[in-house]
Amino acid sequence: MKSALSLFFYLIMLIMIFGASASRTAFAANPTATPTMSEITIDGQAISFEAYNINDYNYFKLRDLAYALNGTQKPFSVGWNESARTIAIFTKEHYIPQGGELAFNPKPLARIAEPSNHRLLIDGIFDTCAAYTIDELNYFKLRDIGEKINFSIEWDEKSNSIAIDTSSGYVAPAPTPTSIPRPSSSPSPIATSSPAPTPTVTPVPSDTLAGIVLGESISKAELVLGRPYKISAGGMEYRYYGSSGHFAMLGASNGTVRYVYTNYGFDGSGTQYLDSDGSEYACEIGSPANESDAKAMEDAIFEITNAFRGFHGLSSLIYNDSLQRASRLHSEDQIYNDYLSHESLDGRTFIDRAAEQGYYGWSGIGENIAMQLYLTGANFVDSWIQSPGHRSNILGSFNELGIGFAAGDGSSIATQLFGSRHEPGKD
Numbered sequence: 001m002k003s004a005l006s007l008f009f010y011l012i013m014l015i016m017i018f019g020a021s022a023s024r025t026a027f028a029a030n031p032t033a034t035p036t037m038s039e040i041t042i043d044g045q046a047i048s049f050e051a052y053n054i055n056d057y058n059y060f061k062l063r064d065l066a067y068a069l070n071g072t073q074k075p076f077s078v079g080w081n082e083s084a085r086t087i088a089i090f091t092k093e094h095y096i097p098q099g100g101e102l103a104f105n106p107k108p109l110a111r112i113a114e115p116s117n118h119r120l121l122i123d124g125i126f127d128t129c130a131a132y133t134i135d136e137l138n139y140f141k142l143r144d145i146g147e148k149i150n151f152s153i154e155w156d157e158k159s160n161s162i163a164i165d166t167s168s169g170y171v172a173p174a175p176t177p178t179s180i181p182r183p184s185s186s187p188s189p190i191a192t193s194s195p196a197p198t199p200t201v202t203p204v205p206s207d208t209l210a211g212i213v214l215g216e217s218i219s220k221a222e223l224v225l226g227r228p229y230k231i232s233a234g235g236m237e238y239r240y241y242g243s244s245g246h247f248a249m250l251g252a253s254n255g256t257v258r259y260v261y262t263n264y265g266f267d268g269s270g271t272q273y274l275d276s277d278g279s280e281y282a283c284e285i286g287s288p289a290n291e292s293d294a295k296a297m298e299d300a301i302f303e304i305t306n307a308f309r310g311f312h313g314l315s316s317l318i319y320n321d322s323l324q325r326a327s328r329l330h331s332e333d334q335i336y337n338d339y340l341s342h343e344s345l346d347g348r349t350f351i352d353r354a355a356e357q358g359y360y361g362w363s364g365i366g367e368n369i370a371m372q373l374y375l376t377g378a379n380f381v382d383s384w385i386q387s388p389g390h391r392s393n394i395l396g397s398f399n400e401l402g403i404g405f406a407a408g409d410g411s412s413i414a415t416q417l418f419g420s421r422h423e424p425g426k427d
Helices: 024-028 062-069 142-149 218-225 294-311 321-337 350-356 377-385 388-394
Strands: 032-035 039-042 052-054 057-061 076-081 086-091 119-122 125-127 131-134 137-141 152-156 161-165 230-233 237-242 247-253 256-262 271-274 280-286 364-372 400-407 412-420
Touching: 052 131, 057 062, 057 131, 057 142, 062 076, 062 137, 062 142, 076 218, 086 142, 086 218, 137 142, 142 152, 218 237, 218 247, 218 256, 230 294, 237 294, 247 294, 271 377, 280 294, 280 377, 294 321, 294 377, 294 388, 294 400, 294 412, 321 350, 321 400, 321 412, 350 364, 350 412, 364 377, 364 388, 377 388, 388 412
Parallel strands: 039 161, 086 119
Antiparallel strands: 032 052, 052 057, 057 137, 076 086, 119 125, 131 137, 152 161, 230 237, 237 247, 247 256, 256 280, 271 280, 364 412, 400 412
């Protein structure tokens, strides 16, 4: 667990490399991919795919499937980071076409297939699917993708057709060999009893996390993460991606990734953040700026707080301006007057301070405070997570949040002010 360098008052503080050999012997063992000649429909609509059959399994280009499933009940997005050799899939997200999808050769030829050495993230979790590279393009086993995205696949032997239905969930084929069609005139779309290939796995460098590599350009990182939903400028530029369930924060300077914090895509590298039960809730690589900009810090603490809630399956808190003003003023007052307390020196409580900024009609209200030497949003949030009372505020039934940050000589203070109202966000 990452140790928090904090001063508190109210806080306790194999890879197995199945390396494809470059020898001619290993190359000769690569299977032949024969064109799939079956008719293919998605929700009843006929679509032409350039697909291949390898060892009696059908393999499709991932982007072709994502493109064809746009507008159905089972869409998914696809991102690719060449530097980290990582493919990222997010289910239930709209696919953004890159050009060239569903390109079709009416007279395809057999090809030599090589096991793919990509890494795969599905909804933020490292996973594996059988895949081959054919003509420098990745082809995935259709049934693996059907299982991961959860759409049904039906094979009709008489008509030599494959029907994909996004209104139904995936059902594995019957295991008995007699129930598995294997026509001699064309490739079978359903797996036989022969084993699927084992994907090769590339080593994970220590500067890689969630498919992002330190030192690469932001534009490359966004091939996996998509576009940021928020950008904050401070000691470096902070860019926020995804949602609370698969959240990533990048710190960048001069268009280059210098820092990554994420609650998904853990691969054993970087610094781990552990929850009270010992489970890893986030990980980071690189070094953020020793931040003193109040707005940048408040954004980081707010987003990381919601990421922790998302890690536990809770909804995101709504940012509230009244709570933010009350929090900022209290943090500044504590720094200026050199104290750390939920009660102001003049006796006001956080309830009083919230009311002064126009926050009324609440059914619940709470406050977290922390003082830190190391000025990062991740450290502030982790210090609260390690304290049961403060952690319960973060994971509580509140629906609004304001963050206030202030930096002084050698220390800084952050305040979280939580509230609950029937109509959050309306002051």
